[in-house]
Amino acid sequence: MNKERNWGIALGASLIVNVFCLSALLTGWLAPPPPMHGGGPPPPPEARILFEKIAPHRQPGFRQSMDAIHQQRQAVGRAFAAEPFNAEQLAGALAALRHAESAGAELAHQRIVEVAATLTSEERRQLEPFVGHRPGKPPGPRPPR
Numbered sequence: 109m110n111k112e113r114n115w116g117i118a119l120g121a122s123l124i125v126n127v128f129c130l131s132a133l134l135t136g137w138l139a140p141p142p143p144m145h146g147g148g149p150p151p152p153p154e155a156r157i158l159f160e161k162i163a164p165h166r167q168p169g170f171r172q173s174m175d176a177i178h179q180q181r182q183a184v185g186r187a188f189a190a191e192p193f194n195a196e197q198l199a200g201a202l203a204a205l206r207h208a209e210s211a212g213a214e215l216a217h218q219r220i221v222e223v224a225a226t227l228t229s230e231e232r233r234q235l236e237p238f239v240g241h242r243p244g245k246p247p248g249p250r251p252p253r
Contacts, residue, residue: 159238161223173212180205 180201187194187201220239224232 176208
């Protein structure tokens with residue numbers, strides 16, 4: 109009986125360790141964070157200061173815009189899973205999501221224009237490699253397919 113108990117404890121401990129490791133791998137806890145702009149060098153300190161001026165979370169309407177996008181994404185999920193399925197409802201939810209995302213992008217772009225108008229040509233030159241690119245995507249032309 110003692111041997112069976114030891115095996116049970118060992119298997120239980122092994123299961124706990126495996127679940128922990130799997131969870132850590134799936135959540136990215138063990139991996140370094142992804143680079144913000146394609147793995148190149150980080151932006152210079154001056155650029156980081158300028159990015160703080162552009163910071164979208166400081167824009168009026170930013171929180172409302174993000175809430176609208178979140179709500180529309182939920183609506184798309186509900187329409188996609190609805191029974192009975194209604195293609196017009198899904199198309200309408202996707203159109204509303206596009207509109208919300210477009211409105212959010214418009215707010216961000218307006219802020220970029222406002223800040224860019226206050227920068228010197230040297231400051232704009234420093235920021236150019238980082239503006240208009242998705243985080244995690246390297247600036248420059250797309251590779252051929």
